[in-house]
Amino acid sequence: MRVSIAFAFAATGLAATPAAAQEMAVSVEIPRLRVAEYHRPYVAIWIEDASGKSVRTLDVWYDVDLSPEDGTKWLPDMRTWWRRAGRSMKMPANGVSAPTKAPGTHARTYRQGSRPLANLPAGSYTLRVEAAREVGGRELVSLPFQWPPKASTSATARGKSELGAVRLTTKR
Amino acid sequence: MFAKPSLLALGLALGLSSLLPSQADAHRRWLLPSATVLAGESDLVTVDAAASNGLFLFEHRPMPLDSLVVTGPDGEPVDPTILGSGAYRSVFDVPLAMQGTYRIALVSEGVMGSYELNGERQRFRGSTDELPAGATDIRTSHNNSRTETFVTLGAPSDTALQPTNSGLEMVPVTHPNDVVAGEPAVMRFLLDGQPAADLEVEFVAGGTRYRDDPGIAMLRTDAEGRLTLEAGEPGMYYLEASSTREAADGEPERRASYTAVLEFLPL
Numbered sequence: 001m002r003v004s005i006a007f008a009f010a011a012t013g014l015a016a017t018p019a020a021a022q023e024m025a026v027s028v029e030i031p032r033l034r035v036a037e038y039h040r041p042y043v044a045i046w047i048e049d050a051s052g053k054s055v056r057t058l059d060v061w062y063d064v065d066l067s068p069e070d071g072t073k074w075l076p077d078m079r080t081w082w083r084r085a086g087r088s089m090k091m092p093a094n095g096v097s098a099p100t101k102a103p104g105t106h107a108r109t110y111r112q113g114s115r116p117l118a119n120l121p122a123g124s125y126t127l128r129v130e131a132a133r134e135v136g137g138r139e140l141v142s143l144p145f146q147w148p149p150k151a152s153t154s155a156t157a158r159g160k161s162e163l164g165a166v167r168l169t170t171k172r
Numbered sequence: 173m174f175a176k177p178s179l180l181a182l183g184l185a186l187g188l189s190s191l192l193p194s195q196a197d198a199h200r201r202w203l204l205p206s207a208t209v210l211a212g213e214s215d216l217v218t219v220d221a222a223a224s225n226g227l228f229l230f231e232h233r234p235m236p237l238d239s240l241v242v243t244g245p246d247g248e249p250v251d252p253t254i255l256g257s258g259a260y261r262s263v264f265d266v267p268l269a270m271q272g273t274y275r276i277a278l279v280s281e282g283v284m285g286s287y288e289l290n291g292e293r294q295r296f297r298g299s300t301d302e303l304p305a306g307a308t309d310i311r312t313s314h315n316n317s318r319t320e321t322f323v324t325l326g327a328p329s330d331t332a333l334q335p336t337n338s339g340l341e342m343v344p345v346t347h348p349n350d351v352v353a354g355e356p357a358v359m360r361f362l363l364d365g366q367p368a369a370d371l372e373v374e375f376v377a378g379g380t381r382y383r384d385d386p387g388i389a390m391l392r393t394d395a396e397g398r399l400t401l402e403a404g405e406p407g408m409y410y411l412e413a414s415s416t417r418e419a420a421d422g423e424p425e426r427r428a429s430y431t432a433v434l435e436f437l438p439l
Contacts, residue, residue: 070214073210073211073215076210079439080439
């Protein structure tokens, strides 16, 4: 019995995930800023569906280890993400929480069928990237996309202050 | 230091007149929290309590804190730390040890009145049973006053927002810590638990010192006691409403007032 259930799960997994799984690659540029007091920004990367509801939080870069202080205290500064997703999540979240990043371009790849993307149903979505910096500003960059991608696509949006280029590449 | 509900009577005896608006002192009464949306395992808000005309300026007098009631996310009272009162404001801290929404309020209820004795008008508080013999032309009013604000640690919750069904109250339809500039927020008003229909409500943004326009929106509730708040700009906003029912059929005059501070965040 146990064996047949395991087999059934495996078979379902195969059916939902073609041999070459769809994936989305996101690169986020954190600009180098000349300011008197610089702290690396907190960054949240998430997906909203066509109604504006958050359906996946993919990455949250913050002071995961600020002991003895509580690094989660400033998460609401990413106010759009906080309102739509963060405040209902338990942080740190496995595979989502990560330390803040230095200025430069940071690439992440998310695969259909694997966390944190899991199995994202077909539909129209918006990728959101929000950055908030201590003693600094806050910025939100958005990129609409279709899932699953019909062809391999690439799109770029650019922030003006706290974010540089945000690039989304989807592969079928 | 702080008054539990059971100690309210004491607070009333000491400071009722200062908690209730009158023609002579129609200053706005408010509780201004340091933040309304917070995160983490635990945190703390510090709150200023003052009466003033300008918002949110310390310019008139502190609010007494005898009647301070803080309700936690589980509906249980939370002990604030009273730091004290200066010339223009009182200050207290509220520890947030539990995830959810806290209701922070100055609440008073009591009977006030006046009578005539030996040709002179005298004021009294409390029951008419204790009036001196020979008192005539006794006039009484039953008063409720509520001044409040709301803060949330983590995800918003509703337990602390349940109405007490006493006096004038705001029952949020839109959660008070989920309001943002540019999105309509719906609130419902109750008087003694019943819809407060056709109630006039003043809605004003803080920062009055920095503008010429007083910026007062006079809103009116519908038959269900509902109204919609729309904040054009993010910031701390002040709400005020009051109702008076004339004395009739042996019932004393009924007066109730309500004020609140809401923070509309930028989207």
